[in-house]
Amino acid sequence: MDDIDSEIIRSLVRNSRITLSQMSKEINVPDATISNRLKKLEKSVIKQYTLLVDPDEMGLKVTAIIIIQTESEKHENVKNELSKLEEVSEVYSVSGEYDILIKVWAHSIEELNEIMNSKVRSVDGVEDLTEMIVMERVKEGVIPPI
Template structure:
């Protein structure tokens, strides 16, 4: 496991507040050099700790009012890699997890409305060869979403 120190944690906390923050602003806030911030962010990226700075979209504000969590049961678990590749082709599937228990995979799906959700589930996901069953729970809103707190 890669070790991160207090400077790394402080830099990550600044980026968590605003991923667009200039390195010089982070340096000023933390009382360290701009070069140190750049080197630390480069190292965190190379180590795979920091995987990118991406926008966080509010799906509801861009017209995606429906969300679902869907458990998928496969006919054969060893088909999971192929099925995951097919799921990646469906833009409404925003997250996919391997899980233990009743299902093999667990998805987060977003859709514009109930008809759109039905089409995603029935016309796209259920038509993937090797999927035996889906079980969806409709999402009624996100109470909070965050990264791990350092």
């Protein structure tokens, strides 16, 4: 990835609906170059085009970060099963005292409690967990810095 590719990515991060013509003017590179590079980036760097919504406007008032200890032989099962839950937006395998970190969205504390008890704790291999309720979203991003 060179500087032009990075500029294309930055442009898409700022506005994923930008036209090739607009991007061409913004980056000062011909449309054809943008088009060719974008096709290459879509095969390697760009995994998917998606939508970023405002959780509050969607009624998702509660966000929780949960750290989970797993039975070591069931670690793979736990991370795979947690990845299937629609309320779970992120799953990370981590080092340290805990094995997995997940981010969960809910409409209320009661719904979060239901998700935790009926879905997360019921996954075979979950040994222990600690829930942290997010009090304020200070910065949330979808990609690392380019």
